[in-house]
Amino acid sequence: MHWAVVAAAVLIAAFAGGCAAEGVMTAGVPSPSAPPVVTPSAVSLSAPGVMAAGAPSPSAPGTVTPSAVPSGGLRPPAPRPPAPPRASAPRISAPRLTRTLDRFLTRYGGRTAVAARDLTTARTYHYHRDLQLPTASASKINILMALLLTSPWRRLARWTRDDAERMIRFSDNAAADRLYERIGLEAGLARADHEFGLRHTYAPAGRCVDLYCWGITQTTASDQVRLIGALAGKRSPLPEQDRERVLRLMANVTPEQRWGISAAACEGGRGPLESQVSLKNGWLRHVANGRWAVVSVGLIREPGHEYAVAVLTEDSLSMGTGVARVEGVVKRILAAFRGRRGCATAGGQAVLSTSR
Numbered sequence: 001m002h003w004a005v006v007a008a009a010v011l012i013a014a015f016a017g018g019c020a021a022e023g024v025m026t027a028g029v030p031s032p033s034a035p036p037v038v039t040p041s042a043v044s045l046s047a048p049g050v051m052a053a054g055a056p057s058p059s060a061p062g063t064v065t066p067s068a069v070p071s072g073g074l075r076p077p078a079p080r081p082p083a084p085p086r087a088s089a090p091r092i093s094a095p096r097l098t099r100t101l102d103r104f105l106t107r108y109g110g111r112t113a114v115a116a117r118d119l120t121t122a123r124t125y126h127y128h129r130d131l132q133l134p135t136a137s138a139s140k141i142n143i144l145m146a147l148l149l150t151s152p153w154r155r156l157a158r159w160t161r162d163d164a165e166r167m168i169r170f171s172d173n174a175a176a177d178r179l180y181e182r183i184g185l186e187a188g189l190a191r192a193d194h195e196f197g198l199r200h201t202y203a204p205a206g207r208c209v210d211l212y213c214w215g216i217t218q219t220t221a222s223d224q225v226r227l228i229g230a231l232a233g234k235r236s237p238l239p240e241q242d243r244e245r246v247l248r249l250m251a252n253v254t255p256e257q258r259w260g261i262s263a264a265a266c267e268g269g270r271g272p273l274e275s276q277v278s279l280k281n282g283w284l285r286h287v288a289n290g291r292w293a294v295v296s297v298g299l300i301r302e303p304g305h306e307y308a309v310a311v312l313t314e315d316s317l318s319m320g321t322g323v324a325r326v327e328g329v330v331k332r333i334l335a336a337f338r339g340r341r342g343c344a345t346a347g348g349q350a351v352l353s354t355s356r
Contacts, residue, residue: 089121089305090339097336101127101329108325110291110315115221116333119232119306123337132200132218133312136282137171138295139217141246142201142227144168146183146192148242168249168280171257173215177208186213195237196230198223215284224297224310231278232299232306250278250298257281260296261309263327264334266343276301283319291315294322296330307337 105112114127135142144164153161163179166172183189186203193201201219208214230236231243238246258279265275279298286293293314300307311329316322335342 089118089123090337090341092123092125092336094125097125097333098127100332100336104328104332105325108313108316108321110313110325112314112325112329113221113312114310114329114333115225116307116309116337117225117229118337119229119308120304125333125336126222129222130200130220131312132202132220133314134215134282134284134293134295135201135217135219135224135312136215136284136293136295137173137176138224138280138282138297138310139203139214139219140167140171140176140282141231141250141280141297142189142192142217143176143179143183143214144246144249145196145227145230145238146189147179148238148246149192149195150183152239153242153245165249168246169253171253171281176214180208180214189214189217193223197226215282219312221310221312224312225308228297228299228308228310232308247278247299250280251276253279253281259323260326261298261300261311261330264309264330265300266302274302283322285319289315291317292319292322294319294326296326300334305337307334309333 101112101114111131111133112128113131113133115125115129117124144167147156147160147164156164160179160182163172163175166175167179180189183192185207186205189203193199198219201217201223203217204213206213230238231247234240236243258277260281261279262277265277267274277298277300279296281297282293282295284293285291291314293312294316295310295312297310298308300309309330311326311333313322313325313329316325
């Protein structure tokens, strides 16, 4: 068997503070001018969404790989939440929010990168803006968007559409492998990333044979938020019909995988006043040290606001710890963006989601 040389990027950046909000930046991890250095000896990752040999399988969340897409299709797309009367958005204090995250993350250690942008008001916040971490299965959004650059959804073959649905809704790795081959592997992903304006995202060269090379793609949280912005905004290489298709698939992920940024969603309001969440999560375990990379990327829509959010973490002791870390971060980020109004809606006081 011909084995492709798949290498995980060696991340050597120290865990240094950095943030930006509303155009203000502080010093962080230096931005690389070239793709990360990779060495064959560094290959020590299990497949994204698949436990390494001997690793205990977490009770939730987990990977679901169905033999066929369930009948009934997707829920119809929810209408965008109506905008409330115009009100000034709260100002984000980048130093204060950074101190809040620093205090929270002290208990976990490891590395964390965050980016969030209110697409309605353009308020933006970065935490370790230039730090590159693995995408794990979050890269499946990128793969599908790259595919749709080559052909609109309506022209894709039925089996290709089925693979796309399995890949996003159930995090099916085999389906991702097939679509990654179809877009042209890392070269095709690089072309798409250029179209979408991603400048710090690199996939290792080679075909996916043993390790799932798309899963050890290195990216920044800022690039992931830019990608989500290309799904939600009109200034995108993709037509609206295809963008909404991707967001609808992300809104219909299997319940076992609805953790992550959804923890910051508001629920309990009246009908469309609740948050509407489209997300894709990723998780992988480093075989060398047993530590976990846990990632959550997506869009939270609510009245008057659309939040593109990406939280990337690495070196958690367990998957559950990584999930708690991601969710704790995103709750604090959205609290800062919402300000005193919190989850208040025109229909009453909604509550922060506690579901995963």
